[in-house]
Amino acid sequence: MSAVNNSKANSDAFLAINGVTKSFGAVQVVRGADIAISKGEFVSFLGPSGCGKTTILRMVAGFETPTTGRIVIDGKDITDLKPNQRKIGMVFQSYALFPNLTVAGNIGFGLKVAGKARAEIDQRVEEMLKLIGLPELSDRFPWQLSGGQQQRVALARALAPRPAVLLLDEPLSALDAKIRVSLREEIRAIQKELGITTIFVTHDQEEALSMSDRVMVMYQGRIEQIGAPFEVYNHPKTKFVANFVGTLSTMEGTIADAAKGSVDAAGTRFDGVRLPAGATNGAAVTLALRPEALRRDRRDGDLSLSGEIIDVDFLGSVIRIDIKAGGEKLSLDAFNDPTTPPPAIGETMTVHFAPDAVLTL
Amino acid sequence: MTRLLAWIAFLFGALYFALPLIGMTEFSLKMRRGVYSLDAYVKVFADPRFQETFSFSVMMALATIAFGVLLVVPTAYWVRLKMPGARPWIEFVTLLPLVIPAIVIVFGYIRLYNTSSFLPLTGSTTGTNILLMFGYATLALPYMYRSVDTGLRTIDVATLTEAAQSLGAGWVTILSRVILPNVLIAVLSGAFLTFAIVIGEFTMAALLDRPAFGPYMQLLGANRAYEPAALAVIAFGITWACMALIQLLARFAPKPAKPVKE
Ligand SMILES: Nc1ncnc2c1ncn2[C@@H]1O[C@H](COP(=O)(O)OP(=O)(O)O)[C@@H](O)[C@H]1O
Numbered sequence: 001m002s003a004v005n006n007s008k009a010n011s012d013a014f015l016a017i018n019g020v021t022k023s024f025g026a027v028q029v030v031r032g033a034d035i036a037i038s039k040g041e042f043v044s045f046l047g048p049s050g051c052g053k054t055t056i057l058r059m060v061a062g063f064e065t066p067t068t069g070r071i072v073i074d075g076k077d078i079t080d081l082k083p084n085q086r087k088i089g090m091v092f093q094s095y096a097l098f099p100n101l102t103v104a105g106n107i108g109f110g111l112k113v114a115g116k117a118r119a120e121i122d123q124r125v126e127e128m129l130k131l132i133g134l135p136e137l138s139d140r141f142p143w144q145l146s147g148g149q150q151q152r153v154a155l156a157r158a159l160a161p162r163p164a165v166l167l168l169d170e171p172l173s174a175l176d177a178k179i180r181v182s183l184r185e186e187i188r189a190i191q192k193e194l195g196i197t198t199i200f201v202t203h204d205q206e207e208a209l210s211m212s213d214r215v216m217v218m219y220q221g222r223i224e225q226i227g228a229p230f231e232v233y234n235h236p237k238t239k240f241v242a243n244f245v246g247t248l249s250t251m252e253g254t255i256a257d258a259a260k261g262s263v264d265a266a267g268t269r270f271d272g273v274r275l276p277a278g279a280t281n282g283a284a285v286t287l288a289l290r291p292e293a294l295r296r297d298r299r300d301g302d303l304s305l306s307g308e309i310i311d312v313d314f315l316g317s318v319i320r321i322d323i324k325a326g327g328e329k330l331s332l333d334a335f336n337d338p339t340t341p342p343p344a345i346g347e348t349m350t351v352h353f354a355p356d357a358v359l360t361l
Numbered sequence: 362m363t364r365l366l367a368w369i370a371f372l373f374g375a376l377y378f379a380l381p382l383i384g385m386t387e388f389s390l391k392m393r394r395g396v397y398s399l400d401a402y403v404k405v406f407a408d409p410r411f412q413e414t415f416s417f418s419v420m421m422a423l424a425t426i427a428f429g430v431l432l433v434v435p436t437a438y439w440v441r442l443k444m445p446g447a448r449p450w451i452e453f454v455t456l457l458p459l460v461i462p463a464i465v466i467v468f469g470y471i472r473l474y475n476t477s478s479f480l481p482l483t484g485s486t487t488g489t490n491i492l493l494m495f496g497y498a499t500l501a502l503p504y505m506y507r508s509v510d511t512g513l514r515t516i517d518v519a520t521l522t523e524a525a526q527s528l529g530a531g532w533v534t535i536l537s538r539v540i541l542p543n544v545l546i547a548v549l550s551g552a553f554l555t556f557a558i559v560i561g562e563f564t565m566a567a568l569l570d571r572p573a574f575g576p577y578m579q580l581l582g583a584n585r586a587y588e589p590a591a592l593a594v595i596a597f598g599i600t601w602a603c604m605a606l607i608q609l610l611a612r613f614a615p616k617p618a619k620p621v622k623e
């Protein structure tokens with residue numbers, strides 16, 4: 001009965017990972033993954049190195065077998081299928097183009113293996129080359145391409161046989177910063193155009209937040225949170241997510257009045273903080289603030305805190321200012337104002353923020 | 362000073378190898394009294410037994426190469442892919458033919474596969490030829506395995522395999538369309554080394570009593586003066602041609618893609 005319920009819960013899911021764990025010997029590296037991905041959705045697996053992202057991806061691709069749990073694509077249990085029977089497109093960090101084949105040969109490989117007719121392969125290859133914007137490179141060999149070009153060819157190669165699901169494992173990590181940003185926009189655009197269900201593995205939170213419909217944050221083999229980028233960033237469910245996604249300043253405090261949301265921290269009383277349900281007076285609580293939640297100008301109802309400026313980083317469009325107040329360090333992001341030079345280290349500064357912006361951990 | 366010493370050492374080495382060769386070549390040209398001539402070579406090439414034994418050995422070499430490639434490429438690939446821990450052991454095994462004399466191997470074969478054994482290979486000509494090919498493949502194993510393994514090192518075997526698998530390829534397709542083409546140059550160097558070994562091999566062919574080129578050279582050497590020298594020069598020429606081809610082929614090796622920074 002519960003099995004029926006379970007499959008019902010994921011009935012609208014195109015790709016469902018149900019209760020999957022994976023152990024290598026005695027070490028459990030994936031400790032129970034459940035996620036339902038809709039058709040056409042772009043989901044990122046985000047987490048620090050070694051948290052098990054690649055392992056889950058490799059189980060979906062069929063390169064690893066789950067220790068327990070099932071993987072279902074389009075209503076079909078694929079857990080026991082071989083990798084070459086799964087119709088899954090895979091893009092690797094190291095591009096992994098076949099060195100002996102031209103760009104066209106690489107892109108057409110999957111279709112050739114499937115026994116498609118010559119004319120059909122040629123047409124699809126041409127289509128794919130247009131899609132990745134490299135129609136003039138069809139006769140080049142991989143070693144004649146830049147990293148960014150190689151990765152685009154790898155993407156075209158993965159997409160050419162029209163896979164049900166596209167998996168990308170840190171596809172941009174080996175590229176230069178500039179290309180990384182432009183290619184991630186391109187990948188997202190192609191994904192949307194084709195409407196292909198996609199899992200994108202990355203340890204780069206900016207990448208995950210900017211590209212995804214939903215982000216799945218992982219830590220030590222566990223899923224910490226799954227949600228839209230806006231959700232994960234603004235309402236982190238765990239301390240780990242709060243710290244890993246974006247920058248966060250924290251203050252250790254004590255609850256003075258749970259009913260009024262009053263907390264003592266950094267030598268100041270803050271009122272109107274949204275406390276977790278069941279908070280009791282006198283209990284310890286960690287207050288956390290995003291750098292963009294802090295302002296130099298005060299608005300109605302704002303909470304305020306004064307401190308000494310200990311660091312100023314000019315980042316171009318944004319200036320990050322670190323202040324020390326009551327023994328706690330807080331970071332503030334302010335937009336660059338060409339008419340006003342940034343403040344100097346050692347000056348005193350008062351920062352303001354809305355009570356709603358305070359996260360409690 | 363060290364440069365000078367290096368040159369002296371090089372010169373000494375060159376002379377050590379070159380002088381006997383020069384002497385032998387010169388001798389092979391002196392069949393006709395008083396003048397240099399190619400008489401010895403003409404005689405050798407005209408000998409029907411030269412043609413017979415040489416073509417026998419060429420055929421054996423080709424068969425050995427085909428067998429060696431089919432044996433070594435999948436093995437070396439599988440070891441790299443699935444049991445990297447076993448590599449030192451496999452390497453050790455492939456090196457054994459260098460320390461075990463060919464005569465020991467061939468006596469073992471004769472004992473194991475004689476006419477009263479469970480698999481009487483020596484009972485027929487074809488059977489003996491197959492046995493001889495196995496022997497040659499064993500002798501060539503250290504060279505073949507090494508060059509293929511080195512070739513495999515230049516490509517990312519695991520990731521290329523997974524890329525091909527995700528595109529629907531099975532093992533035969535992966536081996537024939539992805540792995541083999543990328544180690545082809547390495548395979549060919551192994552093949553030429555195998556060729557050179559088989560053409561000159563004496564012990565196994567003689568003990569299995571097959572009409573190969575090695576025993577023919579020995580026979581000729583025992584009975585003639587100028588022809589063996591000519592034959593030796595020819596044999597050297599074949600070996601060197603093989604080496605030159607290996608060098609030449611190295612230039613056409615598929616280039617690895619630009620290194621990925623980690
Ligand atoms: N084949 C394997 N054998 C043993 N341990 C492995 C294997 N593959 C991965 N691991 C371990 O599993 C953990 C998770 O790895 P991985 O999924 O690659 O992490 P991520 O991709 O998040 O960086 C790591 O500690 C890694 O060392």
Ligand SMILES: [Mg+2]
Nearest residue numbers: 050053054170
């Ligand atoms: Mg990884």
